[in-house]
Amino acid sequence: MTLSIRNIIPIIKANWFGNNDISIIDTISIDSRTLQNGKHTLFFAISGPNHDGHQYIEELISQGVQNFVVTHFDENLKSKANFLVVENTLEALQKFAAFYRNQFDFPIIGITGSNGKTIVKEWLNFLLSPDYNIIRSPKSYNSQVGVPLSIVAINEKHNLGIFEAGISLKNEMEKLQKIIDPTIGVLTNIGSAHDEGFADIGEKIKEKLKLFTSVKVLILNKNRTICAFVNPKIKQFNWSSDDKSADVFVTKKKLDEITELNITYQEETFPVRIPFQDQASVENAIHCLMVMLYFGYNQKVIQTRMTQLYPVEMRLKVKNGIFNCTIIDDSYSSDFQSLKIALDFLEHQKQHKKKTIILSDIFQSGLTNEELYPQVSQLIISNKITRVIGIGETISKFKNKFINGICFKNVNEFIAAFDPETSKLNFENETILIKGARDFHFEEIVSLLEEKTHETVLEINLNAISHNLNFFKSKLAPKTKLMVMVKAFGYGNGGFEIAKLLEHHKVDYLGVAFADEGISLKNGGISVPIMVLNPETTSFSSIIQHQLEPEIYSIKGLKAFLKIAEQKKLKHFPIHIKLDTGMHRLGFQENNLLELIKTLQGNETVKVKSILSHMATSDDLAHQAFAISQIELFENLSSQLISALKTKPIRHILNTSGISNYPEAQYDMVRLGIGLYGVSNDDEEQKYLENVGTLKSVISQIRTIEKGESVGYGRRFMAEKQTKVATIPIGYADGISRHLGNGVGYVIINQKKAIILGSVCMDMLMVDVTDIECKEGNTVIIFGERPTVNEIAKLLQTIPYEVLTSISQRVKRIFYRE
Known part of the structure; x- marks a missing residue:
């Protein structure tokens, strides 16, 4: 992509303010946190219920970004960058992607359905890539934002596109259709996913089918219910295991651990074996086979390639490695777009200053090797990678493009050179991204570097944590701050990794129970303010040393902290005052208030950063009257404290259930706990949370x-x-x-x-x-x-x-x- 600001203005119907309308754009971004933003990035400041990209414009300018699509901007920045002002930045991104898509004229496969979209896309890429230079959406980039970002990665060398489209509400698919504009449609299984967004199954099917309004052919399982909604003007290429009038008739037979399909097409019958037996995989494989038939592949090629299908790994995994390393396992794919995503994930989850990438040859970039590897090098440099270990014949030829680059022709060479004690390949106290194409068998490297444990594991879905965080954010007033509890090892899910994700999402505070939890996070590099909710007096010195912020809940504790603070000659060290409004666990009660005020008045060593209390019955509406009495008492006591101290601290009383049940009491901040981890005591709310x-x-x-x-x-x-x-x-x-x-x-x-x-x-x-x-x-x-x-x-x-x-x-x- 190489366009100037002048080219883009009419495409997105923008008003331009700036000093350089011929500025060249070669990258699109919506994420202010990626290290890949630069001089030639066009940043779309997307405004949503939980984030507003406009907040980060000044920061991005300081990092070298010069071009922005916005709905508004600070006049003081007018001379520092180019601003393309539009009514809606998401719609502008979609318009730009639709324009960009229309610059290319080659077959585009559009895939939608409730299940199997990503697997069908990945399998089609595998089956067709020997014959086509394919561009496909990375991972599951199938949303209103993900689809346009996928489309703008097309380049002149591609000659086949495979993009998936996912929707959860009415009127979303029409926008995605304009962006993808598929010439070939594939409709996968229609199941119950996102049912809550549609009145009934018929409405859901009709919405899905909007992706295919202008396709030359629609590939689908022949089903009376679905076919009733398909526009009769659209040519169907369908299959069935029940209806012999289908274009392709399929029978199935299980053999050991495989399935043998008997395919009847154009009066010929031939067998195809696939290495799966579960119904979902078999159905996904048949959809892929149908595409191959439509493309005119002969039986032998179909039979050979279908036997080689494999389980699709759609996850970037974080694992503990040897010698205090952290492993990011992305060992099943190696293309340029997914490399960008993996490097972003590395930055979000890095636990060490040192960052290493183990990278195989990169496929399907649409570029020549001479064009590709310098770009890979620049990408790695922008992400501040410390060391590059390349594995493959091709990447080895470009070793000189990488700082601290070491190359091996294959995995066996790498393993032979690996010696934890004597080799130059020693790994220690670093985050290691392992990213390789399937053919390179990088799972062997993961096994080599991964800390050995037994086979029971707790898998934590970081996407689900982000989803749940955003769900609760959507309930908050725009100015309400958010503290997230990561105490008790992140409610058993893992403290540091979740804290790192929350820092990436720019939460305002983290909450831990004891000082050692907070110290561990600080030592790991977490910079978000951390409140210690149950500090012991013996930990006060450590709390001060590690810049943690203690909750103070008694006169005895306050005096003990003040004594240490005075000895260390602190000034305005942040503390948090806990009020007991009815929980009767910890906190200052009403009869302590005068002594609390007297102790704090005129004291310069500490600053009351917040005043808080804890609700006893926020999850049980049968005790609503008691909950309201707690809120009223908190209002009364905190107001007295604020008035007497002449300060403006943050006030907070709501926990997870309180966020949902008492929104009028959000005050300045709320505390999100178990809701982040996908658990609610309300059955209706539980439907909107994802399992973590x-x-x-x-x-x-x-x-x-x-x-x-x-x-x-x-x-x-x-x-x-x-x-x-x-x-x-x-x-x-x-x-x-x-x-x-x-x-x-x-x-x-x-x-x-x-x-x-x-x-x-x-x-x-x-x-x-x-x-x-x-x-x-x-x-x-x-x-x-x-x-x-x-x-x-x-x-x-x-x-x-x-x-x-x-x-x-x-x-x-x-x-x-x-």
């Missing part, structure tokens, strides 16, 4: 026992019939309550319930898999989408907090972004 943590294990062993035989300690389970029993390597030492044993709890194996048998052991539990098709090594879901943490809490007659925070730290946490 999935606790997984595997089947260690399967055995069959006969009637009358027992399982586990104490013979608490006695078989009444022949029973197939699976042993799972997770127990009460990992945080699984013994109360879930003996038939109370269950796990999920291959989408089916497996009841827990007998006693939960320290390191193992046993489940009934008599009616479940499974084998040793299969994945076991302890909690996640099903069963949920809420369900387990109800079984245990406790609260979700206890379930989450009970998960032992010996369980490895894997953080990922989809």
Whole structure:
């Protein structure tokens, strides 16, 4: 892309203010936090319910960005940059992308549906890439913002596009259709995802089909309900396993761990084998096969390539590495667009100053190698990468383009050179991005560098945390600040990694229970202000040393802190005053107020940064009167304190439930806790939150026992019939309550319930898999989408907090972004 500001003005119908309308643009950005913004970036200041890009314009100018699309700007900045003023910046971005798309005339495959979009896109890329130079949307960039950002990556060397479109509300698809303007349509499975955005299934189908209004052909599973909504003017190329009148008739047969498809097309029948048996994968594979048939591929090519399909990894994973390293695992793809995304993720999640990238040859850039690798080098430089380890014949030829570059022709060469103690490849105290094309088998490098732990893991979905954060942000008034609680190891999910994500989202405060939690975050490089809610007097010196901010809840504690503050000759050190308005746990009560005021008046060593209280019944509307009385008492006591001290501190009383149930009491800040982690006590609100943590294990062993035989300690389970029993390597030492044993709890194996048998052991539990098709090594879901943490809490007659925070730290946490 090379356009000038002068070219872009009429495309987005903008008014230009600035000093250089011939400024050249080669990159589009909406993220102020990426290190990839520069002189030739056009920054669209998107305004949404949770973020406003206009807030970061001055900061971006200081970083060298010169060109902005805005709805307004500060007149004082007029001489410092170019401003293209429009009515709506998101619509301007979409207009620009639609214009850019229309500069290219080659086939574009548009994919939509409820499920399978990304997998079909990735598989089509694999199946067709030997014959086409493909541009595709990276990861799952299928939204109102993601689609235009994907489209503007097209260049003159591409000759096939594959883009997915996702919607959750009415009237969204029409905008995406104008941007993608597909010539070939693929409609994947229509399921229940985002049902809440549509009146019924018919409305949802009609909205999805808007993507295909101008396609030459629509590829779909022949279905009476869906076909009834398809415009008869659109040519269909359909398949079916039931209706022999379909263009392609497919029968399926399971063989060991594969599926054999018998394809009948144009009066010929031929077999195709795919390495999957689950229904979703089979259906996705058939959609891909249909595209190959439409493109005219012969049977032999189809048969050969379809056998090579693979599970698609759509996640960037954060793992603990050897020698205090952090691993970012993106070992299944290597293209220029996804490299940009991975480098951004590295910056958001970096835990060390030193940053290393292990990178394979890059494919499908649409550029010659001589054009591509200098661009890769500049991208890596802009992201301040410390060391580059290239693996591949091609990248090795461009070794001199990389600062601190080391290259190997293949993974085996790298492994041979790897010696943790003597090699130049030593890894220690650094964040390592591992990014390689599938053919390079970078999973071997991940295995080499990853810290070895047992097979039970808690997977943390960072996308879901961002979603839940934004959900609660949308409930806040524009000026209301947000503190997020990361105490108790992030409610069991992992403290530092979540804190890093929250810092990326620019929350105002983080909250921890004890000083050591805050010190750990500060030592990791977290710069967001951190409040310590339960500081012990013995920790005051450490709190001051690490620039943490203590909550003060008693006269004794206040005097102890003031004594240390005076000894250290502090001035205006921030403290937070806790008022007890009815919780009766910690805090100054009304009868302490005069002494509190007297102690603080005229004291220059500390500054009251905030005044807070905690609600006892914000989650239970049966106690609404008590909750309101707490808010009223907080208003009264905090107002007295503010008046007497002649100060303007931040006031906050609402926790997660309070945000939803008492919005009138937001004051200056609210505190988000368990809601961030996808848990609500309100069934209606729960529908809008996404699951964050999935606790997984595997089947260690399967055995069959006969009637009358027992399982586990104490013979608490006695078989009444022949029973197939699976042993799972997770127990009460990992945080699984013994109360879930003996038939109370269950796990999920291959989408089916497996009841827990007998006693939960320290390191193992046993489940009934008599009616479940499974084998040793299969994945076991302890909690996640099903069963949920809420369900387990109800079984245990406790609260979700206890379930989450009970998960032992010996369980490895894997953080990922989809």
